[in-house]
Amino acid sequence: MTKVISRTALIITLTTLLNLSSKAQEATISINSNGDNHIISRHIYGQFAEHLGRCIYDGFWVADTMKVAKKDRIRLDVVEALKKIKIPNLRWPGGCFADEYHWRDGIGLRNQRPKMVNTNWGGVTEDNSFGTHEFMELCSLLNAEPYIAGNVGSGTVEEMAKWVEYFNMPGESPMANLRRQNGRDKPWKVTFWGVGNESWGCGGNMTPDYYSNLYKRYATYARNYPGAPLKKIVSGASEGDYNWTEVCMKNIPRNQMWGLGLHYYTLPIRNWNGSKGSSTQFDEKQYFQTMKGTLFMEELLNKHAAIMDKYDKEKQVALVVDEWGIWTDVEPGTNPGFLYQQNSLRDALIAGTNLNIFNNHSDRVRMANLAQTVNVLQALILTKGRQMIVTPTYHVFDLYKVHHDAKYLPIQVTSPDYEMENVKITSVNASASRDSTGAIHISLVNINPNKNIPVRIALDGINWNSVTGQMITSAKVNDINTFEKPNTIQLAKFSGAKKEGNQLVVELPSKSVVVLELK
Ligand code: AHR
Numbered sequence: 389m390t391k392v393i394s395r396t397a398l399i400i401t402l403t404t405l406l407n408l409s410s411k412a413q414e415a416t417i418s419i420n421s422n423g424d425n426h427i428i429s430r431h432i433y434g435q436f437a438e439h440l441g442r443c444i445y446d447g448f449w450v451a452d453t454m455k456v457a458k459k460d461r462i463r464l465d466v467v468e469a470l471k472k473i474k475i476p477n478l479r480w481p482g483g484c485f486a487d488e489y490h491w492r493d494g495i496g497l498r499n500q501r502p503k504m505v506n507t508n509w510g511g512v513t514e515d516n517s518f519g520t521h522e523f524m525e526l527c528s529l530l531n532a533e534p535y536i537a538g539n540v541g542s543g544t545v546e547e548m549a550k551w552v553e554y555f556n557m558p559g560e561s562p563m564a565n566l567r568r569q570n571g572r573d574k575p576w577k578v579t580f581w582g583v584g585n586e587s588w589g590c591g592g593n594m595t596p597d598y599y600s601n602l603y604k605r606y607a608t609y610a611r612n613y614p615g616a617p618l619k620k621i622v623s624g625a626s627e628g629d630y631n632w633t634e635v636c637m638k639n640i641p642r643n644q645m646w647g648l649g650l651h652y653y654t655l656p657i658r659n660w661n662g663s664k665g666s667s668t669q670f671d672e673k674q675y676f677q678t679m680k681g682t683l684f685m686e687e688l689l690n691k692h693a694a695i696m697d698k699y700d701k702e703k704q705v706a707l708v709v710d711e712w713g714i715w716t717d718v719e720p721g722t723n724p725g726f727l728y729q730q731n732s733l734r735d736a737l738i739a740g741t742n743l744n745i746f747n748n749h750s751d752r753v754r755m756a757n758l759a760q761t762v763n764v765l766q767a768l769i770l771t772k773g774r775q776m777i778v779t780p781t782y783h784v785f786d787l788y789k790v791h792h793d794a795k796y797l798p799i800q801v802t803s804p805d806y807e808m809e810n811v812k813i814t815s816v817n818a819s820a821s822r823d824s825t826g827a828i829h830i831s832l833v834n835i836n837p838n839k840n841i842p843v844r845i846a847l848d849g850i851n852w853n854s855v856t857g858q859m860i861t862s863a864k865v866n867d868i869n870t871f872e873k874p875n876t877i878q879l880a881k882f883s884g885a886k887k888e889g890n891q892l893v894v895e896l897p898s899k900s901v902v903v904l905e906l907k
Contacts (some may be wrong), residue, residue: 395514414842415803415816415896419830421849428821429754430476430792432746433785436711436757438483439518440509440764441726445811447762447771448526449518456774459529460522465776466762466769467529473768474792477580479535479710479757480523484508486582487541491551494519495570508590510725520554524576533580535710535757540584540599540606540623541592549609552581556613577616580755582710583607584623584650586651588632591623596635599623603636607644621708621755624649625692633692646705648756650692653715653765654682654738667716667729668866672837675734676808678714679835682738683813685712685745693752705752709746713759713766714738714779725801727764731869731877732860733877733899736780740817740833740901743788745817749829750796758785770871777874780867783860786879787903790829794821795827804893806836816841816896818875828852828906830892838898845892852906855892857882861900 417863437443437759449461464604481489485508492518493502501516527534536555538548553563556580564575584607585591587599594602600622607620622645625632636648656665656678665674693707715727722728746753758781762769768782803816815836822828828850834841859882869876882902884895896902 402891410516413804413839414844416802417802417818417843417845418800419820419845419847419850420798421822421830421847423750424796424798426751426796427793428747428750428791428796430474430572431533431755432743432750433475433792434477434479434752434755434757435470435475435768435786436479436759437481438509438763438764439485439489439506439514440483440760441723441728442763442771443760444518447764449522449768453528454774460525461517462522462526462529463771463776464529466771467526469769469776469778469782470530470532470761474783474789474813475530475761475785476792477533477535477755477757478527478530478761479537479582482508482537482585483711484586486537486585487539487543487591490543490547491520491554492547495521495566510723512725521570521572534576534578535580535621536578537582537585538606538610540587540602541590545606545609548583548606549611552618553612553613556616558614560574575613578619579616579619581618581889582621582623582649583610584863586626587623588626588629596632597639599777600636600639604644613750619881620644621649621710624651624708624710627652628688628691630691630695633695635698636703639895642700642704644865645705648696648707649708649710650688651711652685652688652709653713654678655715656681664716667714667719668732668868670866673808673905675837676806676811676813678734679737679741680804680813682714682741682810685742689745689749689753689841693749702726703752707749707752707755707819709756712742712760714755715765725865729765729767731767731770731779731781732866733780733860734865735902736784736860736877737833737835737865737899739766739781739784740788741830741835743784743791744817744819744831744833746837747791747796747821748799760887767813772871775871777869777871779869780860780877783877783879784901787858787860787901788831790823790903790905791819791821791831794823794829796821804841815839816843826907830904830906832894832896832902834898834900839898841896841898843894843896845894846891847892847906848907853887854907855885855887855904857885857904859900859902860896865899
């Protein structure tokens with residue numbers, strides 16, 4: 389039987405199909421001003437500096453003879469750049485290095501400090517010229533809070549207890565007196581305190597049962613001194629090791645832990661024992677895989693947080709993602725133990741995406757540390773001799789600083805897919821907050837390298853009149869800043885957002901990070 393379709397019915401059907409298909413190409417976001425009242429901790433924007441490759445030595449801490457502005461041997465151009473993006477905390481001295489570090493080797497007259505071998509990172513000789521006092525000076529110049537990772541793997545309970553006393557005891561005591569002998573009278577009042585690092589791996593290859601018992605011993609003697617109650621952080625799980633989180637949450641009393649760590653790196657090729665993929669030479673297929681890998685952070689946080697919820701319904705314990713970022717092969721010709729990699733627009737999209745994920749989990753995630761600040765892994769800053777450049781990732785941290793300690797605004801995102809060989813990932817991710825002046829900030833990432841995406845944003849219960857924006861993008865996802873061309877990727881004004889009624893309509897460029905301000 390032939391079915392006759394009227395002309396009007398045909399037009400209606402076609403229009404509906406067209407609408408549906410254009411809706412499928414559009415992202416919709418709804419932001420709610422009611423409900424959740426928590427703050428996005430600025431400590432989510434924390435950094436990590438290990439004695440690894442050229443991060444400390446020849447990064448922050450340079451030769452006496454280098455002709456750059458310095459305080460002691462701390463490079464001030466690096467400090468100034470980091471101050472601009474307001475880094476809230478700096479984790480130190482590792483990483484794997486932390487569990488081989490003996491703090492007493494890094495105090496006193498520099499020429500009398502014992503040397504050691506940095507067995508984890510290239511087997512180079514560590515001269516201990518950068519130690520406790522130098523790190524604390526760096527933090528004070530940066531106006532950043534120190535986050536110390538104490539040695540559990542090869543250090544003693546006494547050694548850790550005495551380091552805390554050295555940092556924080558105000559009155560007379562053996563360690564406070566030693567600190568004074570070394571030129572510092574007042575205690576520093578350090579509060580963020582990591583008890584070991586990757587204790588399941590380079591930090592001692594322990595089981596979670598064994599580590600959590602040991603944790604309680606170390607944590608017991610890491611004392612609170614006046615004005616410096618420690619925020620103790622449990623060495624957390626690797627990636628999807630949910631059992632580690634479960635056992636630590638079960639065994640360690642809430643009053644002995646401020647936070648529980650989690651480490652997750654994005655690898656273009658998920659292969660810890662071979663090539664991980666280049667930081668600059670990659671095709672779209674590898675780009676897609678990498679972005680899919682970075683979006684896995686969402687699942688990790690949901691699952692680790694759900695376990696924490698079982699033991700800590702009030703969310704007293706912070707989930708601390710104290711190592712994250714992209715890990716690629718090193719730059720050709722550089723020491724494989726130094727983890728020096730370039731940083732492309734892809735990395736900026738990774739940073740924007742992960743920071744959005746952290747913001748959206750900020751009821752539980754109250755601290756995170758990008759690995760690592762200078763010249764190592766997903767660095768904010770690269771240096772070569774006297775030259776210094778900031779990376780695309782740096783610009784994302786600059787853009788997102790508006791979220792520091794701002795009020796979290798619940799958000800729902802519906803996004804078109806980005807598809808490759810029948811695998812789909814979401815193109816657009818976002819987060820939003822309201823700062824202390826009442827301004828609303830929305831950070832948007834479009835990871836699709838080929839398509840601009842129209843975004844329609846409904847703001848429930850929020851009055852606003854004007855919108856301005858800034859963005860980062862570039863012609864190709866593997867574009868980079870180099871010492872010859874340091875500004876290929878930089879912040880630019882964004883004028884693709886407008887008000888339509890009370891809705892915000894945005895044309896979000898392909899492969900871009902955009903931050904909008906509504907007033
Ligand atoms: O950030 C580099 C290394 O990665 C750290 O030292 C270690 O904790 C992790 O495996």
